[in-house]
Amino acid sequence: METLANGQAAAPRAAIALASHTTAEIAALAERFLTPNYRNAPIVFVDGEGPWGVTLEGHRLLDFSAGVAVNGLGHNHPDLVAALQEQTRQLIHQSNYWHNAHAAPLAEALCGEFTRATGLPARAFFCNSGAEGTEATVKMARRYHAKVLGKPRPGVITVHGSFHGRTYAAMTATAQPKYQEGFEPLVPGFRYGQFGDLASIAALIDDTVGAVLIEVVQGEGGVSVPPPGFFKDLRKLCDEHGLxxxxxxxxxxxxxxxxxxxxxxxxxxxxxxxxxxxLGGGIPVGAVLAREPVANALVAGSHATTFGANALAMRAGRTVLAIFARDKLVAHTAEVGAYLLAQLHAAFDGQPYTLDVRGRGLMCGVAIKGDPKLVVEAARDRGLLLSVAGTNVLRLTPPLIVTREHCDLAVAQLRAAADAVLLAS
Ligand SMILES: Cc1ncc(COP(=O)(O)O)c(C=O)c1O
Structure with missing residues (x-):
């Protein structure tokens, strides 16, 4: 293969100067020019460090939302920053007509995790978001039945309270009317059971159904933890019916x-x-992992996305996994998560407004009587960021790098915010 001559190496440059704005100006521009589908609070984040987000005015907020569970490594993790800086100097994007240096190795690493956890060989498809992962999963499942097994079974069972994203199949899979209203007609073939209720799912099965799509812990729906044995029974049910x-x-x-x-x-x-x-530490990356031969349903040309598996995203994913392994972040999450849940129980059990305290690892929720949005706002005023899940759940999804001290601070502020809002009313 002949190598063509390179251009001159570019000298380092200063960044192109862009207009800077105050928080009020940004809010006004957003109000005027962005579609009104988000209700952004009037705060502009410009920086961050570990679990702290830093606003344009220099305020530091303890970020127990972590970009809704995206910033697992917190903000500006030095090793991720260094890797991304190097990668942006080398290559950001090329198409899937060729290989880049990072997609196949990231697939190897993720499939390795799948095999470790299941004993089964797997393959990976890369995309750019959770919803795209849902789309690819539905397409893979349908194509597997239609083309590999030779009998179309397009029906898909999901459960109420689920959240799978906002694109059409993902929105249809999301069995919550508030996400679907006004967007009909939905994608055909979806039917809905109840989370944790095997009989409700079994009742939906016939020979047109080919797949069950479900979260292990429902996140957006309200940090709902499955009852013991539910997933074992569901696996058995799927096996009995070829789902x-x-x-x-x-x-x-x-x-x-x-x-x-x-x-x-x-x-x-x-x-x-x-x-x-x-997966991308803040760079958009999604990955679908499927056991063979299910993964092989996506034959050449059957599915694709332009940005999927691009060099920057794949470098981000590899770096995130390397940091996880080096710093034993999964074990750390189990340990600090158990601590956080215990502290939440200590702070909220027995309060007149508390309905439930629940969670797994660093995905915790406090269900309350009252408006959780008001509590989230009050917590923000006290320097703590968190989010609402379902209709009544205060959700904490901090970066996985948080310490017990960060958890203590968060629980104290959240309790103070909840008391101020819910005991006053
Ligand atoms: C369980 C689950 N699936 C899918 C999605 C959709 O992901 P995205 O917003 O990246 O499309 C989300 C987002 O919150 C999610 O929590």
């Missing part, structure tokens, strides 16, 4: 619940599992 068990680990995956995959705590092996959020 693919497809686990959405977009939020729970990559150690968040104290094991690399949340399904490891259920003692089962899925046919397909998909990840996103924490």
């Amino acid at each position: 693919l068990l497809c686990l959405d680990e977009v939020q729970t995956g990559l150690g968040r619940t104290g094991t690399f995959f949340a399904f490891e705590q259920e003692g089962i092996a899925p046919d397909i599992v998909w990840l996103a959020k924490a």
Whole structure:
């Protein structure tokens, strides 16, 4: 192969100067020019360090939302920053017509985790978000039945309270009317059972159904932990009826619940599992991992995405996994997560507004009587960021690098915020 002459090496340059704005100006621009689908609070984050987010005015907030479970390594992790700086100098993107240096090795690493957890060989498809992972999973499951097994079984069972993303199949899989209203017609073939209720799922099965799509711990739905034995029974049900068990680990995956995959705590092996959020450390990356021969349903040309598996995203994923392994972050998450849950129980059990305290690893929720949005706002005023899940759950998904001291600080501020809002009303 002939190598063509390189251009001149570019001299280092200063960044192109861009207009800078105040927080009020940014909020006004957003109000005028962004579609109004987000309700952004008037805070502009410009920097961060570990579990701390830093605003334009220089305020430091303890970030127990972590970009909704994305920033597993916190903000500006020095090893991730160094890797991304190097990668942006080398190569950001090339197409899937060729290989880059990082996609296949990242697939090897993730499939290695799948095999460690299940004993089964696997293959990976890379995309850019959780919803794209859901889409790829539905397409893979349908194509597997139609083309590999030779009998179309397009029906997909999901469960109420689920969240799988906002694209059409993902939104249809998301069995919550508030995400679907006004967007009909939905994608055909979806039917909905109840999380944790095997009989409700069994009742939906006929020979047109080919897959069950489900989160191991429901995140957006309210940090709902499955009842003991539910997933073992579900695996058995799927096996009896020839259904693919497809686990959405977009939020729970990559150690968040104290094991690399949340399904490891259920003692089962899925046919397909998909990840996103924490995989790129903030760079958009999604991955669908499927056992063979299910993965082979995506034959050449059957599915694709332009940005999927690009060099920057794959370098991010490899670096995140390397940091996880070096710093034993999954074990750390199990240990600190148990501490956080215990502290939440100590602070909230028995309060007149507390309905439940629950969680796995560093994915915790406090269900309350009252408006959780008001508590989240009050916590923010006290320097703590967290999010709302479901209708009544205060959700904590801190970076996996947090310490017990960070947890103490967060629980104290959250309790003070909840008392101020919920005891006053
Ligand atoms: C379990 C789960 N699946 C899918 C998604 C959708 O991911 P994305 O917003 O990256 O499309 C989310 C997002 O919160 C999620 O929590």
